[in-house]
Amino acid sequence: MHSLSTIYFLTVRSLREAVRNPAQEVGNIFVPLFFFAVTVGSIGSIAADAFGIDNFTGFQVPVAILSAASSISASAGLGTITDIQRGYFDKLLLTPAPRSAIVLGRITADGVRSIIITGVIVIVGLIFRTGFDTGVLGVVLLLAGSFFFGMAYSGFNAAVALRTGSPQAAAAGGLLLFPLIFLSTAFAPKEVFADWLQLLATINPITYILEAQRSLIIEGWNWLDLLRGAAAIFGFGIASFTLTFLALRWRTS
Amino acid sequence: MSAIWAEGLTKHFDEVRAVDGIDLDIAAGTIFGFLGQNGSGKTTTIRMLTTLLRPTAGRARVDGFDILDDARAVRNRIGVALQEAGLDDIQTGRELLTLQARLFGLRGGARRRRIEELLAIVDLEDAADRAVGTYSGGMKRRLDLAAALVHRPGVIFLDEPTTGLDPVSREGIWRYVNRLSVEDGITIFLTTQYLEEADRLAHDLAIIDEGRIIARGSPAEMKASIGTDVVTVEVEAPEALDHAAEVATAVPAVERVQIADGAAVVYVPDGARAVARIVIALDDAGIEVGNVSISRPSLDDVFLEATGHHLRVEEPAPVDGGAA
Ligand SMILES: Nc1ncnc2c1ncn2[C@@H]1O[C@H](COP(=O)(O)OP(=O)(O)O)[C@@H](O)[C@H]1O
Numbered sequence: 001m002h003s004l005s006t007i008y009f010l011t012v013r014s015l016r017e018a019v020r021n022p023a024q025e026v027g028n029i030f031v032p033l034f035f036f037a038v039t040v041g042s043i044g045s046i047a048a049d050a051f052g053i054d055n056f057t058g059f060q061v062p063v064a065i066l067s068a069a070s071s072i073s074a075s076a077g078l079g080t081i082t083d084i085q086r087g088y089f090d091k092l093l094l095t096p097a098p099r100s101a102i103v104l105g106r107i108t109a110d111g112v113r114s115i116i117i118t119g120v121i122v123i124v125g126l127i128f129r130t131g132f133d134t135g136v137l138g139v140v141l142l143l144a145g146s147f148f149f150g151m152a153y154s155g156f157n158a159a160v161a162l163r164t165g166s167p168q169a170a171a172a173g174g175l176l177l178f179p180l181i182f183l184s185t186a187f188a189p190k191e192v193f194a195d196w197l198q199l200l201a202t203i204n205p206i207t208y209i210l211e212a213q214r215s216l217i218i219e220g221w222n223w224l225d226l227l228r229g230a231a232a233i234f235g236f237g238i239a240s241f242t243l244t245f246l247a248l249r250w251r252t253s
Numbered sequence: 254m255s256a257i258w259a260e261g262l263t264k265h266f267d268e269v270r271a272v273d274g275i276d277l278d279i280a281a282g283t284i285f286g287f288l289g290q291n292g293s294g295k296t297t298t299i300r301m302l303t304t305l306l307r308p309t310a311g312r313a314r315v316d317g318f319d320i321l322d323d324a325r326a327v328r329n330r331i332g333v334a335l336q337e338a339g340l341d342d343i344q345t346g347r348e349l350l351t352l353q354a355r356l357f358g359l360r361g362g363a364r365r366r367r368i369e370e371l372l373a374i375v376d377l378e379d380a381a382d383r384a385v386g387t388y389s390g391g392m393k394r395r396l397d398l399a400a401a402l403v404h405r406p407g408v409i410f411l412d413e414p415t416t417g418l419d420p421v422s423r424e425g426i427w428r429y430v431n432r433l434s435v436e437d438g439i440t441i442f443l444t445t446q447y448l449e450e451a452d453r454l455a456h457d458l459a460i461i462d463e464g465r466i467i468a469r470g471s472p473a474e475m476k477a478s479i480g481t482d483v484v485t486v487e488v489e490a491p492e493a494l495d496h497a498a499e500v501a502t503a504v505p506a507v508e509r510v511q512i513a514d515g516a517a518v519v520y521v522p523d524g525a526r527a528v529a530r531i532v533i534a535l536d537d538a539g540i541e542v543g544n545v546s547i548s549r550p551s552l553d554d555v556f557l558e559a560t561g562h563h564l565r566v567e568e569p570a571p572v573d574g575g576a577a
């Protein structure tokens with residue numbers, strides 16, 4: 001109980017911080033949408049023909065969602081570092097609130113922000129006629145996936161922040177996702193890749209998350225894809241939370 | 254029962270012996286002053302006692318609870334204002350206090366009343382709904398103090414609460430600290446590098462230097478332990494200082510002479526009488542005497558006697574104090 005209320009209060013605090021810094025949120029959404037528009041606009045029609053994808057716009061929506069979620073979660077690492085540098089983190093550690101719940105508050109806020117930004121991107125997609133094959137239930141599932149992906153990615157950033165206390169390291173940590181995106185099926189299906197890239201894309205969890213999201217938007221219900229995507233997010237979450245709690249233990253001992 | 258008790262409390266950072274085996278036994282309800290210059294180990298001691306830092310060795314209890322085995326219980330009973338006011342610029346003062354109160358389990362009307370009460374105590378009612386980032390240095394210290402008090406702790410730790418503040422803000426903090434002690438009977442562990450602050454506030458005092466406690470007692474007891482007046486003699490030629498010390502030592506009734514900061518510090522009962530004899534003896538020895546002063550022993554003399562050097566105060570870059 002105490003843990004849940006602590007998480008809740010600190011989530012609210014982080015969200016309030018985001019609301020008071022709207023410029024940053026606008027940047028978080030503008031950059032992925034910009035790349036989304038440019039990708040679709042430049043190679044959209046060729047790619048659709050070449051890869052045999054009818055709805056390349058819908059194919060690209062998950063890429064925008066994942067990169068938006070990752071820039072959101074990078075700011076959580078920076079927020080944690082600001083708290084550490086100002087001494088506010090110590091003030092929180094000096095309360096009887098469970099220490100893991102203190103860290104989880106910010107992470108949960110990132111999950112919530114991921115939901116919001118995902119909603120915006122889905123709406124922009126609909127305006128560009130991506131459609132949404134699985135309907136409202138599919139949207140809900142996509143938002144839920146973004147919530148957990150945002151938390152998992154944020155946990156990773158929080159771990160870097162707690163372990164290093166360095167804004168530079170946190171900013172670098174926030175970039176981890178980009179190579180993973182490029183080494184996945186973000187821009188084309190696996191079948192057209194060279195062998196080595198095909199192998200990397202196969203072991204890259206981002207591939208499965210993207211494919212699950214895509215299936216919801218352009219394919220209809222595909223339980224195997226959804227299960228794989230959920231497993232990938234879950235595995236990523238386990239790994240990142242393990243790092244977060246190890247880093248927290250290191251900082252507080 | 255002692256409010257704070259420690260035995261052999263030690264913290265080493267690799268080679269640095271930040272705190273080197275200190276014992277504490279602080280009675281409930283007292284203002285305990287922990288006096289030492291920069292780098293002497295004050296903050297490290299507080300961080301261990303408040304469960305932020307694990308000791309390398311030793312044991313400690315706060316309000317009867319072990320800092321390692323019962324850390325959560327300790328945190329429930331203490332209020333802490335660290336050296337750098339640990340605040341969040343984006344929240345308003347009221348939001349910051351509200352979050353603090355919630356994390357200490359205060360709910361509903363009781364929480365709101367407590368926050369109003371605290372804002373009044375630290376004179377921040379008018380600024381309560383402004384972002385903390387707009388506060389002056391003095392206002393931030395006061396907000397930090399209020400945050401340390403939300404849950405009515407029985408013991409509070411204040412790490413250099415007035416360092417870098419202007420005299421008016423400093424007086425303000427002293428007033429709050431005294432009030433907490435007198436009206437609420439709170440035990441206060443206060444670190445400082447200011448002799449005057451220790452003298453004015455502390456009922457009980459320990460002087461820490463290089464991680465070790467080198468003197469303890471009430472300020473009055475400490476000064477009395479010197480047992481003499483202090484005559485400080487400056488000489489015109491610095492190279493004559495050692496010779497001057499020798500000559501002064503030979504003057505009847507002089508107990509001890511110490512050289513510090515370019516002057517001979519002469520410990521002698523009834524300094525007013527002795528000063529003439531000292532100056533004449535130096536003159537006879539051909540040493541040219543500069544400024545001479547006589548004083549009752551101060552805490553600085555206690556510090557000097559124990560360490561061989563004066564207490565050096567290092568002011569940080571001045572904080573914009575604001576009116577207290
Ligand atoms: N985290 C740390 N790592 C290494 N050395 C430290 C650390 N914290 C403090 N020290 C060292 O320990 C000594 C005591 O520091 P501190 O307790 O901050 O002194 P004070 O508060 O009296 O100024 C200093 O020499 C300081 O440099």
Ligand SMILES: [Mg+2]
Nearest residue numbers: 295296297336
């Ligand atoms: Mg200090």
